[in-house]
Amino acid sequence: MSESNIDIESVRTAAEAGDAEAQFLLGVCLENGVGCRQNQEEALRWYRAAAEAGDSRAQFNLAQALFNGDGCQQDLEEALRWHRAAAEQGDPKGAYGLANQLFWGEGCEMDKTEAVRWYRAAAIAGIDLAQLRLGFCLQDGDGCPVDKTEALHWIRAAARQGCLNAQAALAFCLITGDGCQRNEREAYRWYRAAAEGGLNAAQAAVGHCLSQGLGCEIDQVEAVQWFRRAAAGGDSFSQTELGKALLRGTGCEKDPVKAVHWLRLAAGQGNDSAQYELGKCLVRGVGCVQDIEEGKSWLNEANQRGNQMARDRLFELMATGSIGEDDPDLDW
Numbered sequence: 001m002s003e004s005n006i007d008i009e010s011v012r013t014a015a016e017a018g019d020a021e022a023q024f025l026l027g028v029c030l031e032n033g034v035g036c037r038q039n040q041e042e043a044l045r046w047y048r049a050a051a052e053a054g055d056s057r058a059q060f061n062l063a064q065a066l067f068n069g070d071g072c073q074q075d076l077e078e079a080l081r082w083h084r085a086a087a088e089q090g091d092p093k094g095a096y097g098l099a100n101q102l103f104w105g106e107g108c109e110m111d112k113t114e115a116v117r118w119y120r121a122a123a124i125a126g127i128d129l130a131q132l133r134l135g136f137c138l139q140d141g142d143g144c145p146v147d148k149t150e151a152l153h154w155i156r157a158a159a160r161q162g163c164l165n166a167q168a169a170l171a172f173c174l175i176t177g178d179g180c181q182r183n184e185r186e187a188y189r190w191y192r193a194a195a196e197g198g199l200n201a202a203q204a205a206v207g208h209c210l211s212q213g214l215g216c217e218i219d220q221v222e223a224v225q226w227f228r229r230a231a232a233g234g235d236s237f238s239q240t241e242l243g244k245a246l247l248r249g250t251g252c253e254k255d256p257v258k259a260v261h262w263l264r265l266a267a268g269q270g271n272d273s274a275q276y277e278l279g280k281c282l283v284r285g286v287g288c289v290q291d292i293e294e295g296k297s298w299l300n301e302a303n304q305r306g307n308q309m310a311r312d313r314l315f316e317l318m319a320t321g322s323i324g325e326d327d328p329d330l331d332w
Helices: 008-016 020-032 040-052 056-068 076-088 092-104 112-124 128-140 148-160 164-176 184-196 200-212 220-232 236-248 256-268 272-284 292-304 308-320
Strands: none
Touching (some): 008 020, 020 056, 092 112, 092 128, 112 128, 128 164, 184 200, 220 236, 236 256, 236 272, 272 292
16 A cells, blocks of 8 residues: 555545445554554544444454554453454454464453364465464364374465464474474475574574584584574574584684673573583683683583583582583584
């Protein structure tokens, strides 16, 4: 919709005369500032008028505004009422919105069985997020019997529509054989599609695949590039792997100072492998000022999370006052 093809005054005149189509269109224009000054509160008044006249699109838009508190006070119960009104008229977005509220019990009693029915209606109509949610429900038996085969069908349908989370979910199914025969090469292709679309977790997965040769040739240089992207987005696994690569010069130049930076970020998020590596760096003064007490503290954090190597290093440190190295490829 653009200003060039909207006669806003004519739309307003028709809306004021009670034309539900014009009321909905005027709401859209006001919400988005098309042909007029943006005004969310006035947009909602026109959406409500069209919704009460039976326009399912307006019912959905009104429901979303009420659910999120956009231009109005949040009201989950009224949002549910309008989501249901739209859904019962066959509006796929309304069905998806209703399903979400029912599934999570937002503005109503939780009813996962009914939620699945509405997810299915929206999925059949082609709503990719509904296809993904239905797939997850079928995987886990949430509101329906477990059916891994049908779950994969819907996750794949959403992935083919370009849904990044569905692409990553499909890749995970393929790499683990959950509901299908394992196929590492196809899994890698889907992880890569999601990664190139900007999904942080998929970028981490692509880095891991490239570093291990899962579904692709090993390429440590490219693996580090993907770990960098995911690490910058806050992924603790990638921060850890990037830190380890910088310590060892795997796929990149060695840079212990930067390694400690990334390891510290991941350690702060609770990654036990990062806590272990950071603890060793601090005890030895690699990439940072030596601080045995802080190093011991991080090793203990990793140990409490079940990291066996951290426990071994702690015992060694207490017994000898220093630690050896468990990784023969690490040359400090």
